[in-house]
Every structure is written in structure tokens, then in C-alpha cells.
Amino acid sequence: MRYCPRCARALESREQGGRARSSCPDADCGFVFYDNPLPVVAALVEHEGHVLLVRNHGWPEKWFGLVSGFLERGETPAEGALRELKEEVGLAGEVVRLLGVYGFSERNEVIIAFHVRASGTIQLGEEIAELRKVLPERLRPWPFGTGQAVADWLATRG
Numbered sequence: 309m310r311y312c313p314r315c316a317r318a319l320e321s322r323e324q325g326g327r328a329r330s331s332c333p334d335a336d337c338g339f340v341f342y343d344n345p346l347p348v349v350a351a352l353v354e355h356e357g358h359v360l361l362v363r364n365h366g367w368p369e370k371w372f373g374l375v376s377g378f379l380e381r382g383e384t385p386a387e388g389a390l391r392e393l394k395e396e397v398g399l400a401g402e403v404v405r406l407l408g409v410y411g412f413s414e415r416n417e418v419i420i421a422f423h424v425r426a427s428g429t430i431q432l433g434e435e436i437a438e439l440r441k442v443l444p445e446r447l448r449p450w451p452f453g454t455g456q457a458v459a460d461w462l463a464t465r466g
């Protein structure tokens with residue numbers, strides 16, 4: 309963000325609460341851009357004995373993650389995860405439980421991840437380039453983003 313969303317002046321870097329933050333130079337306006345992380349909802353989807361991993365368009369060829377997307381206004385995190393499930397792979401599902409809440413500072417996000425059981429016929433949404441069905445025993449967590457939820461799910465699965 310480069311300009312103040314209230315008064316359109318160019319933002320300047322100023323110390324605020326021990327950190328440099330983009331701030332409006334107009335003292336009467338006082339806008340500070342805190343750049344808080346955005347909440348992302350994610351679903352570890354079990355479907356017919358497999359866990360579903362997806363690759364979004366624009367991601368590198370070998371990058372797969374959980375079904376995920378930004379939480380939208382007016383929905384609970386669980387509702388958001390089920391909406392993303394429908395949008396990305398065309399399935400209906402039910403939340404089994406919350407897996408955890410994870411920081412993803414590289415992308416300035418907070419990931420709220422659920423274990424979801426899904427049923428029906430898979431139909432990939434527009435955002436999805438590729439789907440992978442992985443047997444749980446062959447699932448290997450990756451050390452960032454939604455991979456942390458995969459690690460926690462595997463650990464509690466025993």
C-alpha cells in the first residue's frame with residue numbers, strides 16, 4: 309500500500325509500536341497501515357480413502373497443497389473451508405475437526421485448517437490446474453503453509 313486510503317497522501321515509513329509502519333503524514337488523518345495477516349481457510353480432504361492435494365494455476369509444477377482460500381465476510385472458518393471444497397474440487401463435505409491454526413509469514417497469512425470428509429464426484433474448479441489423490445500412508449508433509457496441518461493430522465492419526 310503506497311497511498312493513504314482515507315486522504316490519498318503518499319504513505320511514509322514511521323516507527324509505531326516498535327516497528328516501522330507505513331503511515332499517513334497528515335496528523336489529522338492518522339492512518340497507519342498495519343499490514344495484518346489475512347485469514348486463509350484450508351481443508352485436508354479425505355475422499356474415498358485418499359487425501360486430495362491441489363495445484364493452483366500459476367503454481368510451480370511440483371507444488372501441491374490442501375484445498376484452501378481466503379475467508380470471506382459473513383462466513384465462519386468451517387463454512388469457508390466447505391465453500392472452498394465445493395469451488396476447487398466440486399465436492400460436498402463435512403468438517404471432522406479443526407486441525408490447527410498456523411502462521412504463514414512469507415505470505416502474510418494465518419491458515420485455519422480443518423479435517424474434512426468429502427463425498428461425490430470430483431469436478432475441478434477454474435482455479436485448479438491439477439489434482440493429486442494420495443493414500444494417507446504415502447502423504448509427506450511440507451514444512452510451510454498448509455503442510456503444517458498435514459503433519460499434525462498424520463501425527464494424531466497414529
Ligand SMILES: [Zn+2]
Pocket residue numbers: 312313314315316317332333334337338339
Ligand atoms: Zn491519510
